[in-house]
Each structure stands twice: as C-alpha cells, then as structure tokens.
Amino acid sequence: MTTTPDITIIGGGIIGLLTARELIKAGATVAILEKKSLGQESSWAGGGILLPLYPWRQPDAISRLVLQSLKLYPALAAQLTTETLIDPEWDPCGLLITKNPDHTAAVNWCVTNAINYQPATAELLTPLNTLPEQALWLPEIAQARNPRLVKSLKQDLLNKGATLLEQCEVTAITLTKNRISAISCSSGSFAVNQLVIAAGAWTGQLFRQFFPGSDAPKIAPVKGQMLLFDAQPETLRHMVLDDDQYLIPRRDGKILAGSTVERDDYNKTTTQDAKDRLHAFAVKLLPSLNDFPVIKHWAGLRPGTDHGIPYIDKHPEIGNLYINAGHFRNGLAMGPASAQLMVDLILERTPQVAAEPYNLTSEH
Numbered sequence: 587m588t589t590t591p592d593i594t595i596i597g598g599g600i601i602g603l604l605t606a607r608e609l610i611k612a613g614a615t616v617a618i619l620e621k622k623s624l625g626q627e628s629s630w631a632g633g634g635i636l637l638p639l640y641p642w643r644q645p646d647a648i649s650r651l652v653l654q655s656l657k658l659y660p661a662l663a664a665q666l667t668t669e670t671l672i673d674p675e676w677d678p679c680g681l682l683i684t685k686n687p688d689h690t691a692a693v694n695w696c697v698t699n700a701i702n703y704q705p706a707t708a709e710l711l712t713p714l715n716t717l718p719e720q721a722l723w724l725p726e727i728a729q730a731r732n733p734r735l736v737k738s739l740k741q742d743l744l745n746k747g748a749t750l751l752e753q754c755e756v757t758a759i760t761l762t763k764n765r766i767s768a769i770s771c772s773s774g775s776f777a778v779n780q781l782v783i784a785a786g787a788w789t790g791q792l793f794r795q796f797f798p799g800s801d802a803p804k805i806a807p808v809k810g811q812m813l814l815f816d817a818q819p820e821t822l823r824h825m826v827l828d829d830d831q832y833l834i835p836r837r838d839g840k841i842l843a844g845s846t847v848e849r850d851d852y853n854k855t856t857t858q859d860a861k862d863r864l865h866a867f868a869v870k871l872l873p874s875l876n877d878f879p880v881i882k883h884w885a886g887l888r889p890g891t892d893h894g895i896p897y898i899d900k901h902p903e904i905g906n907l908y909i910n911a912g913h914f915r916n917g918l919a920m921g922p923a924s925a926q927l928m929v930d931l932i933l934e935r936t937p938q939v940a941a942e943p944y945n946l947t948s949e950h
Contacts, residue, residue: 590777591617591749593932594769596756596792597785598624600732600917601910603739604925605784610746612929618748619771621755621788625736628786628917631886633812633834633844634729635825636919637681638894642688642695647895647943648916653699654923654939659728662922669745672738675731675837680824681724682710689720702726715873716828729825729834730918759796765905780932782908786889787852789897789911797904803897803946805912807852808890811860812844813868814882815875822872831867841875843868854885890914891950898927898944908932912950 593609595602598620606616618624636659638644638652663676684706686692696703706721743750751773758770766778785792786805793802819839826833834842846860861883869875891897894914901907910928913920923939930937942948 589615590779591615593617593780593782594619594776594778595782595784596769597783597789597911598750598752599627599784599786600625600629600736600739600921601786601913601924602782602784603629603736603743604921605782605910605928606743606748607739607746608925608929609932610743610748612933616743616748617776618743618750619754619756619769619776620750620752621785623752624740624750625733628886628888629736630733631810631812631884632732632888632915632918633832633842634732634735634918635681635832635834636728636730637724638916638919639827639830639832640683640692642691645893645895645943648920649695649699650939650943651896651920651923651927652916654926655920658922658926659730663730666735666738666742670738670741672734672741674735674738676728677730677837678726678728679835681727682706682824682826683722683724684711684714684716684826684828685719686722687719689722692722696724710824713822713872713874714826714828715870727825731836732918735918756792756796761904764903766907778906780906780908782910782928782932784910786911786917787887789889789909800901800903801946803891803909803912804950805889805891805897806849807887808914809848809850809854809885809887810845810915811848811856811864811883811885812842813861813864813880815841815843815868815878816881817841817875817878821874821878826871828867828871831864833868833872840881841868841872841878849890852887854887856883856885888914889917893950895948895950896920896924896944897946897950898924898931898941899946900931902946909946
C-alpha cells in the first residue's frame with residue numbers, strides 16, 4: 587500500500603467484505619488483509635439461509651441484527667448484481683419449518699417482528715417424509731448463495747478502489763502508546779490509521795497472540811459439514827428446516843443438506859460418519875433425492891460464541907482498534923446490519939441498531 591488507508595481490516599470473510607463496503611459508501615479508504623483467499627472460510631462454506639434457525643429460541647440481540655439485515659438485503663443484492671454483473675442469488679424462496687413444539691413462541695416472534703407466517707399447507711408437506719408438528723411456512727424468508735455473494739462483494743470492492751491483499755497472514759502488530767501504528771504480514775509492513783479485526787473463527791487467537799495484556803473475545807471455531815446433491819430444478823422449491831437440519835435448493839436445482847455442529851479446534855477435515863448422517867437425513871426427508879448423486883462434501887469453521895451474539899465494538903484500551911466478529915452460524919443473516927453498526931461506531935454516527943449487546947464486556 588503506497589498510502590495509508592483510513593481503515594485497515596484484518597479478515598476477508600463476509601463480515602470484513604460488508605464492513606469495507608459500508609465504509610467506502612461513507613467515503614473512507616479501505617484495505618483488507620486476508621491470510622488466505624477472500625471469503626473462502628466460513629463465508630463460503632455456509633448454507634445462506636437469511637434467518638437464524640428457530641430465531642425465537644435465540645437471544646434478542648441476534649434478532650435485532652437479522653431484522654435490520656432483512657431490510658438491507660434486497661437493495662444490496664440488486665446493487666451488486668447491477669454493478670458487478672455477478673448475481674449473489676438472493677432468493678426469497680420461503681422457509682418451511684416442519685416441527686414447532688414451541689408454536690406460540692414462534693407465532694409471537696413473527697407477529698412482533700412483522701415476519702409473514704402461515705400454517706404449512708398439505709401441498710408444501712406432501713413431498714416430504716416427516717412427522718410435522720404445527721408446521722410453519724415463512725413465505726418471504728430468503729437465501730443467498732454464499733460463494734456468489736462473496737464473489738460479487740469482492741468485485742464490488744475492487745470496482746470501488748479498495749485494496750485487497752490475499753495470502754497476507756499477520757505476523758506482527760506494532761503498538762505505540764495504546765494505538766496500533768503498523769501491521770506486518772507476509773506481504774510487507776503497513777502503517778495503520780484505524781484497524782478492524784473481522785477474522786471470524788481466528789479472531790480470539792489473534793487477540794491472544796498480539797494483545798496478550800487485554801481480555802480476548804471468547805470466539806472459538808465450530809466445524810460444520812455439508813453436502814451438495816446434483817438435483818434438477820423444481821426438485822425442491824423452498825428451504826426446509828426439519829428438527830436441527832435443513833435442505834436448501836439453489837436456483838440451478840442443486841440441493842444443499844446441512845449441517846453438523848462440531849467442536850474440533852481448527853480441524854476442517856470432513857468425516858465419513860458426518861457424510862453418512864447428512865445423506866441419511868436428506869434422502870429420508872426428501873426421498874426424491876435418492877435419484878441424485880452427492881457431488882460435494884465440505885467443512886467450514888464457524889466463529890462460535892457462547893450465545894451466538896457477535897462482538898461489534900471499539901476496544902476499551904487500544905484507541906484505534908475495533909472488532910466485528912463472532913457471528914457463529916449467522917454471518918450472512920446478520921452481516922449487513924453488523925457492517926452498518928461497525929461503521930456507525932467508527933464514524934460516531936447514530937446507530938441503526940443499539941450497540942450495547944455487542945460490547946466486548948457483554949455476555950456472548
């Protein structure tokens with residue numbers, strides 16, 4: 587970097603990319619440092635449902651970011667498609683939730699938050715082999731196709747003049763009088779004005795390595811494994827959540843089945859046991875999947891926190907350090923609003939979402 591950007595971001599996943607885009611919209615210059623390839627970790631690996639699984643069972647702090655993101659996604663997807671010619675496949679195909687033993691809580695959440703819901707019809711349930719329990723149909727819930735969203739955001743940032751440095755693992759951070767003055771990585775050493783750490787599952791590790799005197803955010807990797815079936819269009823028209831697993835149909839017909847939740851440190855190895863369990867779930871729920879092969883099996887590392895609430899805050903001691911990380915399973919669902927809140931804090935704008943639940947000192 588020949589000139590020092592206004593903001594440097596460590597981490598080029600969905601949160602780092604969206605934060606960079608929001609900063610550029612506000613007139614800032616931005617550089618992203620990514621230790622591997624942009625968006626190829628949890629952001630690439632996820633399913634892309636733009637709603638938490640059973641949001642009424644989640645802390646309200648998660649709902650606040652998700653609901654704000656739901657408002658932002660249609661314009662975001664349209665702008666990305668128009669300006670980059672890469673369609674992130676934002677698709678309001680609807681979500682069927684087959685079992686809702688806490689039906690009253692589910693309905694109350696939908697009513698309170700103006701989420702359209704209906705009892706599931708026989709037509710929706712007929713292709714499925716499940717024992718429905720007060721099944722709910724949320725017809726407006728959307729998905730985004732993770733790899734395409736990452737590609738379109740990357741292209742959008744390049745179009746807007748952001749500096750994107752891949753294969754750039756941070757090796758040193760220079761602190762001068764409680765301010766970060768420089769970062770060193772495999773690509774060289776760079777001066778810093780303001781620094782945002784948005785490194786997903788690696789965020790806590792970075793804090794422990796480079797800021798050992800301060801409390802590190804409690805973020806740990808949580809592995810998730812998924813399968814992709816080479817199905818034909820119209821095999822399944824909407825997303826289905828059945829107990830704690832789901833099927834997601836893409837526009838080209840392929841169907842994603844997920845996912846596991848495994849605490850296995852930074853190990854992204856796939857396992858035959860997980861593949862067998864996911865396959866058994868998928869073909870039992872949607873028997874027509876027996877006609878189609880599995881063409882991909884992968885794992886990603888989610889940035890887990892105890893309650894799934896991310897950290898979005900300014901560091902209390904280091905004057906030019908910020909954090910936007912710890913979104914667990916909901917990086918895409920919370921991403922646009924998380925980026926907006928991060929930039930509200932950096933630029934001292936009035937926040938669109940109250941900031942207190944995401945403080946470094948709050949319970950996550």
